Amino acid sequence: MSRRSLIDEALAAPASAIEVAPAAVAPPTAPKTFTTRRLEGFTEAARMVKRPTIRLKPAECSIWPGNARDYALLSETRLRSLIDSIQAENGNRIPVVVRRTPQGACQYELVIGTRRHWAVAWLNANHYPDIELVAIIEDLDDEAAFRLADIENREREDISDLERGMNYKAAVEAYYDGVQARLADRVKLSKSMLARYIGLTDIPATVISAFNSPMDLQVRHGDKLLPVLRNPALRSRVEEAARQIAAEQSFRQSGDEEPIGGAEVVARLVKAATTRPARSQKATIDVEGRCIGTVERDRARGLTLTLNPTDLAPDDILAALRPVIERARIFKGNGR
Template identity: 80%
Template structure:
């Protein structure tokens, strides 16, 4: 069943248990997740009732109030959607647009950023006849924000950081800076909303340590923010973040697996609790065997200890080469 059908069915004939949940919430009882989502879907169903039209992506500007950062979309990130739209000769689920007054383009895209990007890509890559299926809605910015939020909660590829920034902007723009008002309108707990918005306090100097903004999650913010609010600990964390970012770049250039979000957080936190934060140790491996240990100190550089081994000098040098190259990269980075 399509998402739109699900919304319509929930609006037309809610199950008795769901009705009871909603009524209980209205009387002051604790809201269940199901009841909150039903209210959200009901709100969406009230707004999405228009017949569809077909248009070119170039006829739409992108509403800046949506959580998704259009500039971060890439072919790899949208590949499965591109394939689906190509196979079906269009987007099965319509995007939502609204008419714009006194603007260069007649329509503004409110919901469906990935679908818009995918059709644009197909138009530019041998499929110029595929059009964007859309619904026209008469929405003010606050209603557009709420409808987009309902849509975005069903998507797994919007980062917690994007959502946090979107919520923060919406609080200031539509709810007079009162987080509780936004939380009530979008059926989100006040504590969870606060955690999302808290991510916006994390500076770019820390975000750059993550391989992708998608790796920075709300639960990570809970661990990082207390230390970041302490100037002394923040300085240590930023120094560690620069080193991790350099290592991430080195891994990417060598087609290695990136450092996971959880490991990045663990290393950042460790940097704030270490007495010196200077010496880092790692084993040296060659042909599947451990042949020694390397210590990297910011002041002294590399200290390499080798164990007796039957490996040839060429094999040993080959194992040491990437360590030396990585040290050069980190040293250049530290100077910048």
Template identity: 75%
Template sequence: MSRRSLIGEALASGPAEPVPLLEEAVASEPRTTFTSKRLDAFGEASRMVKRPTIRLKPSECSIWPGNARDYALLTEDRLRTLIDSIQAENGNRIPVVVRRTPKADLAYELVIGTRRHWAISWLNTNHYPDIELVAIIEDIDDEAAFRLADIENREREDISDLERGLNYKAAVDAYYDGVQSRMADRVKLSKSTLARYIGLTDIPQTIVSAFASPMDLQVRHGDKLLPLLRNPGMRSKMEETAKVIAAEQSFRQSGDEEPISGSEVVARLTKPTSTRPGRAQKATIEVKGAAIGQVDRDRSRGLTITLNPTELSADDILEALRPLIENAKILKKAGR
């Protein structure tokens, strides 16, 4: 049984002592592997669940801010599959987890299940007002809520490594007195892995902005960027390069072009030698896959365009040159 199924079964089932069964399933395995540590974390979290099930409207509960997921970034496109599934089943098969908030404006606070909450909210406002949110009431404090939410979030691919890092950093300070090793033990995560996630939060926003999306900035990229960023001289050069890349990303987005990949961004940021002031940067001009010339960009002289003889029409050539000129304007505004 997959770990996702184990979580779903534990949250959806009655008080049938699932934890001893889980422990028996891994009793023969030393508690040193990644899988067994994750199962330990799940077993600890599942013991907290009391499982009274209720049905409520998404508008009846607030969203706990301690979850790693940025609720504001959820969209219909991102959740289309989940929306269709909930619509077909007339509700969420796996309950969300809420806790009571008697002193707040709303009676409940959502601890885990933000995607399900958003999807049902969307359905309620788009012709399906009768679909309700199936929830389990959990009586837990913030630290326990964080651990329970973290177990679910580790299974999700649509939470960026940077979001996890920010969430982990906040949790270390809020619940573990700033001691990473203490948190690592509690959430059954290796100390080195936790440190790598939190390390992403040290990457300045100027560098982050070079990536087309925060989703593109991964832990493995931080391993390459952070050592260089700790060198003041190198950091300055990388931030200048990042501004150029960010401008190019914006230009590509405006023209519906493919963004620069995360790996390519890292390669350009960590390139050992940078172009000296005044030195020309060369690029090939292509039209329909064929090279028709070259553009040289020089700080002191601007753009120098060299065209080869071609049978292409003037309109095709001008169409190829237009984005180069527009991009040059963007780079000039960026100080390059």
């Protein structure tokens, strides 16, 4: 189904509201950019519903929680180009969609246009208080609002697969009685692809933290991670590796170094799950029949000494350690 048909169905516009353009032979044009396609799509939607636009302040509308985008993850850096565009145009050129909420804390609720809402709010707080949010008012129930928001999200390049998966999972329970196939049919998405998106929500927060950004975690990564995570014998290895990678990511950020990319993170996590841990040899350190500690040798960490509290003199302890150290040298020299 075409994008025009999806918007038409989501908004449930009457046939009389749709304008039919006269047939014409269009001259050859340059390839359309992502922004041009979005602009044309929303201009088309505005023509179909024939709603006048209004201007309001971001504070006048709350954010509908049913949208996939995580408002808390938006930032000036992430929205810099959009902020600059809205500043230059003195407003958002593509209207957001709101609906009235008579019983809500705010008069309106934002259905689609979260990024534009955030950008205008940022400009209002940073020397541009007169810029307002251009909006179209629609009468939508939650299920129709979800489908309309999903149409826009498919056009977005900066919404993560994890955000979409979480949104789909919540929508299945809220609007489709827990039946994924019903949602897939309504939003014209294959059942297998929907299952892959929702599968990302099974990845634990510990593993997600290994990625530099949730944007780096993609559906194709879930295909590789989920089989090992669903194996109880391997899950702990993946989570331990994820904690180490997360610490490395943090260290790189503090030093302005390049982060570890998503593909490399996945490769390291899968390797940690499928590589057998190095076998170790452990023995006690004895002095006159008394255990004063242990020595552990493995191929990954080398030699690890653990000493227990004792009343022995330092020279006696060192004397007990000498043969241990010598054996370790022989062990290394023989390549065993």
